[in-house]
Amino acid sequence: MKVIVLGGGVVGVTTAYQLQRDGHDVTVVDRQSVVAGETSWGNAGMVAPGHSFVWSSPKAPMILLKSLVQKDQALRFKFSADPKLYTWSWLFLMECNAQKARRNTLLKHRLAAYSQSVLQDVIKTESVSYDRNDRGIIYFHRSQEALDRGVAQMKLLESDGQIIKVLSRNEVVALDPSLTSAKDEIVGAIHCPTDETGDPAKFTRALADIIVSRGATVLTETNIQGLDVAGGQIAGVRTNKGVLKGDAYVLALGSYSPILARQIGIALPIYPVKGYSLTVPIEGHAHAPNVAVVDEHNLVAISRFGDRIRVTATAEFAGYDTTHKPSDFTFMKRVTQELYPDGGNYGRAEMWAGLRPMTPNNLPFFGQKKYPNLFLNTGHGHIGWTMSHGSARITADLIARRTPEIPMEGLLA
Numbered sequence: 001m002k003v004i005v006l007g008g009g010v011v012g013v014t015t016a017y018q019l020q021r022d023g024h025d026v027t028v029v030d031r032q033s034v035v036a037g038e039t040s041w042g043n044a045g046m047v048a049p050g051h052s053f054v055w056s057s058p059k060a061p062m063i064l065l066k067s068l069v070q071k072d073q074a075l076r077f078k079f080s081a082d083p084k085l086y087t088w089s090w091l092f093l094m095e096c097n098a099q100k101a102r103r104n105t106l107l108k109h110r111l112a113a114y115s116q117s118v119l120q121d122v123i124k125t126e127s128v129s130y131d132r133n134d135r136g137i138i139y140f141h142r143s144q145e146a147l148d149r150g151v152a153q154m155k156l157l158e159s160d161g162q163i164i165k166v167l168s169r170n171e172v173v174a175l176d177p178s179l180t181s182a183k184d185e186i187v188g189a190i191h192c193p194t195d196e197t198g199d200p201a202k203f204t205r206a207l208a209d210i211i212v213s214r215g216a217t218v219l220t221e222t223n224i225q226g227l228d229v230a231g232g233q234i235a236g237v238r239t240n241k242g243v244l245k246g247d248a249y250v251l252a253l254g255s256y257s258p259i260l261a262r263q264i265g266i267a268l269p270i271y272p273v274k275g276y277s278l279t280v281p282i283e284g285h286a287h288a289p290n291v292a293v294v295d296e297h298n299l300v301a302i303s304r305f306g307d308r309i310r311v312t313a314t315a316e317f318a319g320y321d322t323t324h325k326p327s328d329f330t331f332m333k334r335v336t337q338e339l340y341p342d343g344g345n346y347g348r349a350e351m352w353a354g355l356r357p358m359t360p361n362n363l364p365f366f367g368q369k370k371y372p373n374l375f376l377n378t379g380h381g382h383i384g385w386t387m388s389h390g391s392a393r394i395t396a397d398l399i400a401r402r403t404p405e406i407p408m409e410g411l412l413a
């Protein structure tokens, strides 16, 4: 079949790769000059089944309420005139009970763990260089009470096969001596040794080169304006460069998927949740991180991609605004500098902001929707790099009418 993939983020490109492996003629369409030019560029690069906990937890309503009155660095919710924010927030709040949070977390963990296995299969098959680090991720806490809570919470993922190790302060520093000067701040940690990190944009661009070398087409600087419908099917994609026609279409536009879907009568509850990142050049500094960390107290994630450190933080409801100013980064920079004073050249850090395509239950949308030749693969939220590889395989399976390798109950709308 000729399949057109709408969107060249990590989700679109991994989908195109899997479709090509199945023998399809694939075209990827993206408005940027290069693939992975938006959200898939600046994220923390964590391939983290150990981070599968959904945001829609029983604690979330109170966190949201507090953020309205307190100047909180981690979550910034503010009222806006956008009615979609309120529809989405209502659906999100409906997911915030213990039973649904547990169910959604387990579904997400199933998808994330499967996805990591697909990634490992891809990198065994292909030569993709993306600054991979497979030493796990350290989720550290700054108080005993928080550590105990974290360990208790992790039992849920452990029951689903996640390997966890509880580390004392000394064991954390032994695992990564670059944390030595912050030792007194860290009470202990949960180490997920099978979690990993890698630069998602480097990966996506290398994979795009591979599929192009095998005959796929990647159309960049091509703005998708709408979808033509005829006879109950998608008949073409209208772009600024003309109409593209295929046998099947995959919607993988991240936070922008609902805008296009709405035009053809599909309501997708995906809302953009803004996050910020810094990319710090190491430039010979001796004590850059060797193992990725999540500072669970400050909700700052830090990874190392070769000679760079990537730091991410903040969940902000700001609509489609991706602008940023230096003060947005003050807190995450201070936290990182305190953890790794000799970690890199913080003065030359590159600033970035992007939009997480969040669904109310934190699970992506898959499968056919309204039109038999339109397939969804979108709404991957805060761990879309983690879930992309498995989501791509699932989408290729659904297009081929094959049964996916993991049970899809709860994952197919």
Ligand SMILES: Cc1cc2nc3c(=O)[nH]c(=O)nc-3n(C[C@H](O)[C@H](O)[C@H](O)COP(=O)(O)OP(=O)(O)OC[C@H]3O[C@@H](n4cnc5c(N)ncnc54)[C@H](O)[C@@H]3O)c2cc1C
Residues within 6 Å of the ligand: 006, 007, 008, 009, 010, 011, 012, 029, 030, 031, 032, 035, 036, 037, 038, 039, 040, 041, 042, 043, 044, 045, 046, 047, 048, 222, 223, 224, 225, 252, 253, 254, 255, 256, 274, 275, 276, 277, 301, 312, 313, 353, 354, 355, 356, 357, 378, 379, 380, 381, 382, 383, 384, 385, 386, 387
């Ligand atoms: C601060 C931050 C940290 C994160 N950290 C992690 C992490 O550590 N691990 C993890 O797994 N995930 C992480 N994520 C989440 C992850 O980045 C996303 O889930 C993932 O990148 C989504 O990929 P996507 O391909 O769906 O979306 P995108 O990367 O946004 O791709 C969509 C593409 O569609 C294109 N597009 C949109 N509209 C149009 C149009 N009209 N015409 C043509 N093209 C269009 C865009 O140019 C874009 O390239 C993080 C996100 C943020 C913001």
